[in-house]
Amino acid sequence: MGWAIALHGGAGDIPLSLPPERREPREAALRHCLQIGVAALQTKRPPLDVVELVVRELENNPNFNAGRGSVLTTDGTVEMEACIMDGNTKKCGAVSGLTTVVNPISLARLVMEKTPHIYLAFDGAEAFAREQGVETVDASHFITPENIERLKQAKEANRVQIDYTQPITKDMKKETPTADGDSQIGTVGCVAVDTHGNLAAATSTGGMVNKMVGRIGDTPIVGAGNYANSLCAVSATGKGEAIIRSTVARDVAALMEYKGLSLDEAAAYVISECAPRGTAGLVAVSATGEVTMQFNTTGMFRACASEDGYSEIGIWPNSMQN
Amino acid sequence: MGGWAIAVHGGAGVDPNLPPQRQEEAKQLLTRCLNLGISALRSSLPAIDVVELVVRELESDPLFNSGRGSALTEKGTVEMEASIMDGPKRRCGAVSGLTTVKNPISLARLVMDKSPHSYMAFDGAEEFARRQGVALVDNQYFITEENVGMLKLAKEANSILFDYRIPTVGLETCSAGAASVEAALQMNGLPLSVYAPETVGCVVVDGQGRCAAGTSTGGLMNKMSGRIGDSPLIGAGTYAGELCGVSCTGEGEAIIRGTLARDVAAVMEYKGLGLQEAVDFVIKERLDEGMAGMIAVSRNGEVAYGFNTTGMFRGCATEDGFMEVGIWE
Numbered sequence: 001m002g003w004a005i006a007l008h009g010g011a012g013d014i015p016l017s018l019p020p021e022r023r024e025p026r027e028a029a030l031r032h033c034l035q036i037g038v039a040a041l042q043t044k045r046p047p048l049d050v051v052e053l054v055v056r057e058l059e060n061n062p063n064f065n066a067g068r069g070s071v072l073t074t075d076g077t078v079e080m081e082a083c084i085m086d087g088n089t090k091k092c093g094a095v096s097g098l099t100t101v102v103n104p105i106s107l108a109r110l111v112m113e114k115t116p117h118i119y120l121a122f123d124g125a126e127a128f129a130r131e132q133g134v135e136t137v138d139a140s141h142f143i144t145p146e147n148i149e150r151l152k153q154a155k156e157a158n159r160v161q162i163d164y165t166q167p168i169t170k171d172m173k174k175e176t177p178t179a180d181g182d183s184q185i186g187t188v189g190c191v192a193v194d195t196h197g198n199l200a201a202a203t204s205t206g207g208m209v210n211k212m213v214g215r216i217g218d219t220p221i222v223g224a225g226n227y228a229n230s231l232c233a234v235s236a237t238g239k240g241e242a243i244i245r246s247t248v249a250r251d252v253a254a255l256m257e258y259k260g261l262s263l264d265e266a267a268a269y270v271i272s273e274c275a276p277r278g279t280a281g282l283v284a285v286s287a288t289g290e291v292t293m294q295f296n297t298t299g300m301f302r303a304c305a306s307e308d309g310y311s312e313i314g315i316w317p318n319s320m321q322n
Numbered sequence: 323m324g325g326w327a328i329a330v331h332g333g334a335g336v337d338p339n340l341p342p343q344r345q346e347e348a349k350q351l352l353t354r355c356l357n358l359g360i361s362a363l364r365s366s367l368p369a370i371d372v373v374e375l376v377v378r379e380l381e382s383d384p385l386f387n388s389g390r391g392s393a394l395t396e397k398g399t400v401e402m403e404a405s406i407m408d409g410p411k412r413r414c415g416a417v418s419g420l421t422t423v424k425n426p427i428s429l430a431r432l433v434m435d436k437s438p439h440s441y442m443a444f445d446g447a448e449e450f451a452r453r454q455g456v457a458l459v460d461n462q463y464f465i466t467e468e469n470v471g472m473l474k475l476a477k478e479a480n481s482i483l484f485d486y487r488i489p490t491v492g493l494e495t496c497s498a499g500a501a502s503v504e505a506a507l508q509m510n511g512l513p514l515s516v517y518a519p520e521t522v523g524c525v526v527v528d529g530q531g532r533c534a535a536g537t538s539t540g541g542l543m544n545k546m547s548g549r550i551g552d553s554p555l556i557g558a559g560t561y562a563g564e565l566c567g568v569s570c571t572g573e574g575e576a577i578i579r580g581t582l583a584r585d586v587a588a589v590m591e592y593k594g595l596g597l598q599e600a601v602d603f604v605i606k607e608r609l610d611e612g613m614a615g616m617i618a619v620s621r622n623g624e625v626a627y628g629f630n631t632t633g634m635f636r637g638c639a640t641e642d643g644f645m646e647v648g649i650w651e
Binding site: 090096116119123124125127128211213214215217218222227241244252258302 | 412439444446542548
């Protein structure tokens with residue numbers, strides 16, 4: 001037993017041809033976030049603090065779809081959501097529809113610690129943010145040129161689909177890969193366990209490119225995109241609608257608890273049997289210091305480390321770039 | 323085994339001093355809704371349609387805390403939420419922060435059927451509602467005089483949380499007199515007489531073994547504007563899969579943390595428990611200090627319910643003629 005940490009920057013259709021100028025900054029960010037997370041665990045910071053600080057770092061990085069760098073709604077705006085959960089107490093906090101809050105994950109934590117509620121959204125969440133004095137900025141701060149471009153391409157793809165004679169149904173509506181191939185990347189997250197088996201999970205996102213204003217995904221839904229109990233902590237990423245109906249994060253823990261599967265087996269089962277191919281990825285740690293990172297998409301930006309000295313940073317399957 | 327089955331609820335956590343007249347009204351409403359569902363099932367309407375139909379009826383009646391008769395936010399307004407789930411492909415739809423939509427459960431259904439998403443909230447949901455042409459009304463429509471009074475009591479109760487003297491404001495429908503007894507019976511930090519947890523829900527399995535579930539609510543009395551509870555969260559307040567359909571009610575926080583609705587299905591799927599066993603297990607093991615209740619149906623035509631609260635408004639019926647409406651144990 002020992003500490004362990006895993007983090008992700010989104011699962012999706014990340015093409016193997018991703019050019020270095022798009023790949024390297026993200027790998028560097030994953031490495032950096034892993035280092036600060038590991039350092040925090042080594043100085044005995046509680047896992048709840050560790051996952052929050054790592055996700056804050058990912059939110060601040062404009063290369064990931066959370067905080068600054070969030071993908072845009074169909075109106076060209078940013079609506080961010082996040083969720084944090086403490087394994088021991090199963091206390092949780094979630095937020096949706098944030099437009100000016102620099103670090104959604106921290107507001108989620110404040111909802112958990114400073115209100116009698118679990119989940120605050122939109123105007124009410126923004127008002128709470130102001131009451132709490134968290135850092136807020138103009139909504140334009142979060143918008144990046146890449147995301148403006150992604151939105152444009154997503155709208156064009158829809159327009160092209162409309163040109164075909166078939167109506168758009170939910171099953172047909174797919175995101176078309178953009179020039180840089182990562183329009184499907186969604187969500188950042190971090191899970192951690194300390195040497196005492198305390199677990200925590202945190203997930204944050206801008207959602208889905210060209211989403212309808214007011215659309216909520218899996219990230220803030222406890223048990224879907226984020227979950228922690230006394231057995232494990234899980235953060236999921238991918239197509240929100242699929243993760244919600246498969247209650248991905250909860251199911252990993254449920255399989256361990258009700259079927260006695262190991263962390264790895266439970267994660268593998270959920271990823272291969274419960275979520276359709278191309279829709280999901282997750283990172284998870286167990287109370288005994290195990291770590292797993294699995295995905296059924298082309299790739300998932302990820303990194304993990306454990307006290308026994310193991311560490312890994314990767315994008316595609318079985319990637320061992322360090 | 324087999325055949326259709328249906329259950330409805332009007333909330334877990336009932337004031338033990340609820341006047342008999344109120345209890346009677348509640349039972350009549352539950353009976354009416356049950357009968358509505360039963361007729362629909364007899365004419366072979368699919369489970370998902372029956373769930374929507376029945377929840378609409380519960381929303382339209384001001385008695386329980388959903389649609390008209392919803393609990394009020396701290397601002398004195400109504401913000402409604404709902405979710406619906408169709409077992410066969412686990413399709414789902416949910417809404418939160420509705421202020422003008424007459425039937426939240428129907429908008430949740432439209433999110434499921436007519437949008438590329440699963441969950442829509444606040445302004446975006448209201449805009450979607452407008453585009454879909456659903457019935458819209460002024461927020462005032464949902465507000466009842468009784469709930470305006472309840473809000474006032476809730477605010478007073480909150481300001482003197484650990485004082486057992488609850489001010490007796492003359493409110494006929496609740497036991498304002500038995501203050502010190504109620505002070506011990508609290509849910510979500512409020513005395514039961516004020517808490518008004520009467521979220522509504524319906525679960526159905528049709529003649530073809532298809533399960534569906536739906537839940538609708540105005541949420542917690544005196545909640546912060548923007549607060550979302552368990553009712554619209556798939557896996558917490560609502561869940562339906564191949565094996566069962568579940569709808570929960572009670573302390574939202576406890577239901578979310580315990581992912582109650584999903585856990586009933588999970589213990590059936592992963593531990594092979596039967597429906598009633600699963601419900602009992604979840605109520606006993608997944609609630610810690612939380613207070614909640616639930617109704618459930620299985621694809622085999624069984625119906626079950628469970629609660630660790632003082633009472634739960636509920637009704638259930640199965641194709642073989644069984645029918646029951648109740649409040650207490």
